Amino acid sequence: MSQVLVIDTSTSKTSVGVVVNGEVKFERSQIDPLSHAQVLPEFVSEALEKFPEIDLVAVGMGPGPFTGLRAGISFAQSFAIARGIKVVGVCSLDAIARSRRENSFIAVIDARRKEYFYAKYENGNRIGEPDVRQLIELNRFEIPIVGDLNGDYPEIKNIAALAKAGPSIDSPIYVRRPDAYPAPVGIKFRALTQLDLVPIFSIEKESYGVEAWTMAQLKEESAGKDRFYVVAENAGAVIGYAGVVNLSGIADVLTVTVRADHRRKGIARELLRRLIDWTRTQKCEAIMLEVKVGNEEAMPLYRSFGFVEISRRKDYYGPGKTAIVMRKELK
16 A cells, blocks of 8 residues: 655645555645744645555655745655655645646746746646746647646646656756845945046947947036946946936836946846846846847846836837836736
8 A cells, every 4th residue: 555645845835745556535725825844744634644554755845935845845755765765856836736627828836026937838738847837828829727826736636647657857946046046256346436438438338339339428418417326346447336216116227238248247137136236235126227128148147136127119229229128017
């Protein structure tokens, strides 16, 4: 007789169950994103009182928020080692999808920060690897969205069935990139002063040519109200700058520019991070920016911070030069 202990903490719901020969015989759960580590031992203890002869552990490997996901996986692995039994990991999105009958749909798990871990399914099969996006982007697929967004969580019976079918997923599915990036070595970041305008003007002309701001425009933009400018400095020389303005609660990025010989060193990322931090202190609802279609260097950076495309503006940068308008929610 097969007794499978099932654990899942990939969502805000802590779930523990025992499946005996394919039938759920025990199940406990609690919805609270902050209590995974607290209630998990209690639920497992209750399960073992009724079903002590566990011979397999099945655990949801995510994707999911790091702290909650780690609690379930660590507990499952430790339990399996202590008992000398096998632990099998499954994709938690696959467990959600297993109960669906639609031909085409998206399964999601709340990733916090107004984002969702997701995967697309066709005829019961997952298409590609899990990823993370904001809901506005997922709605553009124009197919049903299922998951904890509407109360559908990974089911105990589905996790057990996937574990039995194999193969095992042995590493946690951490889709989201880490928030912390090492600061660029040797680079100083500080607020802009009027003395910086001359080197900034030089970088502006070098970077944008005929589209560059004039010195008069730089002076006007940097001295305006409700805005913040920061420069990056290396060995006493200005090598990058960025600015943002607060327009009645919606921030607009004015520029993020790095001198050509200092690009791809994380400087633009740090400049943008400081702009976002400033907009949060201003209690802005969102922050927006424009980027030229075809700027393949900038798009991954903006997306990594959670900016999503909301529209396009034709001829924004001149005839035939379209701008992609992107927005990041801050509340």
